[in-house]
Amino acid sequence: MSDEVNPFESLQEQIDDAAAYLEYSTDVLERLKHPERVLETTLSVEMDDGSVEVFEAFRSQFNGDRGPYKGGIRYHPQVSRDEVKALSGWMVYKCAAVNIPYGGGKGGIKFDPRQYSASEVERITRSFAKELRPLIGEDRDIPAPDVNTGQREMNWIKDTYETLENTTEPGVITGKAPESGGSAGRVEATGRSVMLTTREAFDYLGKDIERATVAVQGYGNAGSVAAKLIDDLGANVVAVSDSSGAVHNPDGFDARAAKDHKNETGSLAGFEGATEELSNEELLTMDVDLLIPAALENAIDGDIANHVQADIIVEAANGPLTPRADDVLSERDVAVFPDILANAGGVTVSYFEWVQNRQRFYWEEERVNDELERVITTAFEDLVDTYERTDAEDFRTAMYVVAIERVVDAAEEGGIWP
Numbered sequence: 388m389s390d391e392v393n394p395f396e397s398l399q400e401q402i403d404d405a406a407a408y409l410e411y412s413t414d415v416l417e418r419l420k421h422p423e424r425v426l427e428t429t430l431s432v433e434m435d436d437g438s439v440e441v442f443e444a445f446r447s448q449f450n451g452d453r454g455p456y457k458g459g460i461r462y463h464p465q466v467s468r469d470e471v472k473a474l475s476g477w478m479v480y481k482c483a484a485v486n487i488p489y490g491g492g493k494g495g496i497k498f499d500p501r502q503y504s505a506s507e508v509e510r511i512t513r514s515f516a517k518e519l520r521p522l523i524g525e526d527r528d529i530p531a532p533d534v535n536t537g538q539r540e541m542n543w544i545k546d547t548y549e550t551l552e553n554t555t556e557p558g559v560i561t562g563k564a565p566e567s568g569g570s571a572g573r574v575e576a577t578g579r580s581v582m583l584t585t586r587e588a589f590d591y592l593g594k595d596i597e598r599a600t601v602a603v604q605g606y607g608n609a610g611s612v613a614a615k616l617i618d619d620l621g622a623n624v625v626a627v628s629d630s631s632g633a634v635h636n637p638d639g640f641d642a643r644a645a646k647d648h649k650n651e652t653g654s655l656a657g658f659e660g661a662t663e664e665l666s667n668e669e670l671l672t673m674d675v676d677l678l679i680p681a682a683l684e685n686a687i688d689g690d691i692a693n694h695v696q697a698d699i700i701v702e703a704a705n706g707p708l709t710p711r712a713d714d715v716l717s718e719r720d721v722a723v724f725p726d727i728l729a730n731a732g733g734v735t736v737s738y739f740e741w742v743q744n745r746q747r748f749y750w751e752e753e754r755v756n757d758e759l760e761r762v763i764t765t766a767f768e769d770l771v772d773t774y775e776r777t778d779a780e781d782f783r784t785a786m787y788v789v790a791i792e793r794v795v796d797a798a799e800e801g802g803i804w805p
């Protein structure tokens with residue numbers, strides 16, 4: 388991609404954009420732009436054939452002024468020190484945007500888990516958990532799932548931690564299976580907040596979600612649940628993609644059937660509800676009402692942004708737009724609703740899981756979903772109030788204004804800063 392940028396630099400640019408609407412000194416702003424610490428380690432793990440392989444792994448703790456560091460663990464060949472730094476920073480501002488009492492962290496192991504057996508993935512995960520042990524804890528740093536990790540990996544990390552610490556501490560990690568202390572509603576929570584943000588955005592912009600056409604890039608946890616729930620609002624999902632490519636039907640198709648096909652065959656290719664297959668870029672530039680990038684960072688750069696035909700973008704992925712794409716889309720009046728609001732359902736229900744773990748009292752799914760809806764609609768109101776009050780250049784900048792003010796207030800009121 389022509390303007391693919393380092394995601395850590397994107398994060399810093401987003402903070403600078405918001406700073407123009409805030410009256411903080413450069414010292415204060417510099418502190419908001421760098422992680423407090425980053426663990427960089429290597430895991431030496433025995434493979435099934437007896438050989439030993441070495442993996443790079445990271446955990447970044449960006450800012451803990453509002454509470455324990457919080458954020459997922461990603462398994463992907465693109466994982467790097469700067470990527471986890473960016474992702475951990477986005478967690479800080481996400482938790483502040485939806486006003487839950489956490490700071491931000493993120494971790495990852497640089498590998499493709501699909502190339503390894505389940506027992507190899509388990510040994511790699513448990514090896515990482517041993518490295519994380521001194522850093523994590525229910526009041527210190529609480530990991531969770533992200534790309535290519537889920538309940539299985541969270542359960543292994545919890546078990547390794549609890550065994551080594553000789554304790555029972557389910558709140559050390561969230562996104563666990565319900566049998567291991569996970570919360571009802573966590574698997575669907577990220578997609579649910581994407582749906583809630585979409586619903587509020589259409590309402591705010593005076594557009595009708597019923598029969599609105601939708602394209603979704605990335606059909607994993609975040610993208611497939613968002614598609615299913617937006618389909619339930621009456622919208623028409625016409626194209627979805629995964630790393631194997633995109634499928635399209637101009638008349639729309641059942642988002643659940645597309646997910647079933649992916650679960651059964653491992654990819655969207657050959658989905659019988661589609662009439663044609665497209666490239667990833669063709670999906671991103673389709674003439675639809677709503678585009679949901681739900682894969683990885685930098686999916687839409689300045690060049691692609693020039694060809695985007697959607698009226699509204701709701702970011703399910705973290706950092707899917709480059710700063711240049713943001714500028715182009717803002718000039719072209721495409722409304723972008725930012726990741727730090729739209730995908731915050733995951734960490735919000737992680738917060739509910741952590742509360743339930745600490746109280747040893749578990750909620751029904753209906754309560755989880757109701758509380759999540761309250762958090763996201765309140766954050767959406769905070770966003771539009773600030774957007775209108777500041778006349779910010781776009782919704783992302785307005786959301787960062789809200790979030791940065793909360794982080795600075797916590798640091799100042801808490802006596803962390805003079």
Ligand SMILES: NC(=O)C1=CN([C@@H]2O[C@H](COP(=O)(O)OP(=O)(O)OC[C@H]3O[C@@H](n4cnc5c(N)ncnc54)[C@H](O)[C@@H]3O)[C@@H](O)[C@H]2O)C=CC1
Nearest residue numbers: 533534535577605606607608609629630682704705730733
């Ligand atoms: N899982 C969670 O709770 C949360 C996830 N997110 C973010 O959502 C995004 C997706 O994460 P998950 O859904 O959890 O991951 P996942 O591993 O469940 O799914 C990722 C999907 O993206 C697809 N993909 C990868 N590269 C692609 C490409 N170039 N074009 C099209 N599709 C591509 C994969 O095939 C897969 O379908 C990430 O940015 C993640 O950080 C954000 C908040 C919470």
Ligand SMILES: O=C(O)CCC(=O)C(=O)O
Nearest residue numbers: 458459531533733734737
């Ligand atoms: O559930 C969580 O704690 C974090 C989820 C996450 O990694 C994210 O929001 O990007």
